[in-house]
Amino acid sequence: MSAESRAPALPTDDAAPLSRRVxxxxxxxxxxxxxxxxxxxxxxxxxxxxxxxxxxxxxxxxxxxxxxxxxxxxxxxxxxxxxxxxxxxxxxxxxxxxxxxxxxxxxxxxxxxxxxxxxxxxxxxxxxxxxxYALSWSHPxxxxxxxxxxxPEGATMGLAPRRRPPVYAVVVVVIGLLCAVGCMAVAWTIEDSQRAVLGQALSVACAVALVTSASTVAVLSGKAPSGRVRLPFDRKVANTLLLLFVVLGVALTLHLSDLGLL
Structure with missing residues (x-):
């Protein structure tokens, strides 16, 4: 074996820019x-x-x-x-x-x-x-x-989507956004100044939960169908909605207690 064959190959000019990108x-x-x-x-x-x-x-x-x-x-x-x-x-x-x-x-x-x-x-x-604050902590x-x-730089440019979400996915997101805005609007109707700040905090939490659940359902609905038929739902969405109903139940209980019905 000659000395030229035993010598390691030098990197080419094309490999240098790739290494710098890596x-x-x-x-x-x-x-x-x-x-x-x-x-x-x-x-x-x-x-x-x-x-x-x-x-x-x-x-x-x-x-x-x-x-x-x-x-x-x-x-x-x-x-x-x-x-x-x-x-x-x-x-x-x-x-x-x-x-x-x-x-x-x-x-x-x-x-x-x-x-x-x-x-x-x-x-x-x-x-x-x-x-x-809520927007800053969102995923994007x-x-x-x-x-x-x-x-690598530029490797994700111009990628076509694998599939298109169904039409009702947009409807789900719009309904979630409208419900979230409704939660924020209801919080401004609180007349008791002692509970206004707490009501605002709970309304923001409920609005974030609704938007997150609606967007998750919309994304899951765009997945390719598998062998079994299942609803476009997720365990995180179920937990979020369960927490939302618990908060609404507590708020309703406090309201009924103020009216003297409980």
């Missing part, structure tokens, strides 16, 4: 994830500063209200920082923990009569801030799909 993929993925982290962090901080930070400055607020409002800042900051490495844990901290502490703070503030001192402008501004603007980020 090395650039992790960098692009980190930049996208960091931009998502920044968006989620700023949105959570804005929602906390508008709706929870004032509870720390009101003298009528008790120690429990101040502690829970201050603790809500922790998941608002920590949750988005875990988007790149622990996506599921980041959502549990940045969404579930933050909303739980926020609802607990508002409930305790309602008991102490603190929310009466807040004006309507804070309510409108807070509703908008929590809406931006949080962590991108790993398969798309790992693909």
């Amino acid at each position: 090395l650039a993929i992790p960098v692009a993925r980190q930049l996208r994830a960091r931009s998502a982290t920044l968006r989620c962090t700023l949105a959570a901080l804005a929602a906390w500063a508008i709706t929870l930070a004032p509870l720390l400055l009101i003298t009528r607020a008790g120690p429990a209200v101040r502690i829970t409002a201050a603790l809500a800042l922790l998941p608002a900051v920590v949750g988005p920082q875990l988007l790149l490495r622990r996506h599921r844990l980041a959502r549990h901290i940045g969404i579930s923990a933050l909303l739980s502490l926020a609802l607990l703070s508002w409930g305790l503030a309602t008991r102490d009569g603190v929310l009466v001192t807040l004006d309507g402008f804070h309510g409108v501004l807070g509703a908008g801030a929590w809406g931006v 603007w949080s962590v991108p799909d790993s398969r798309l980020t790992e693909a």
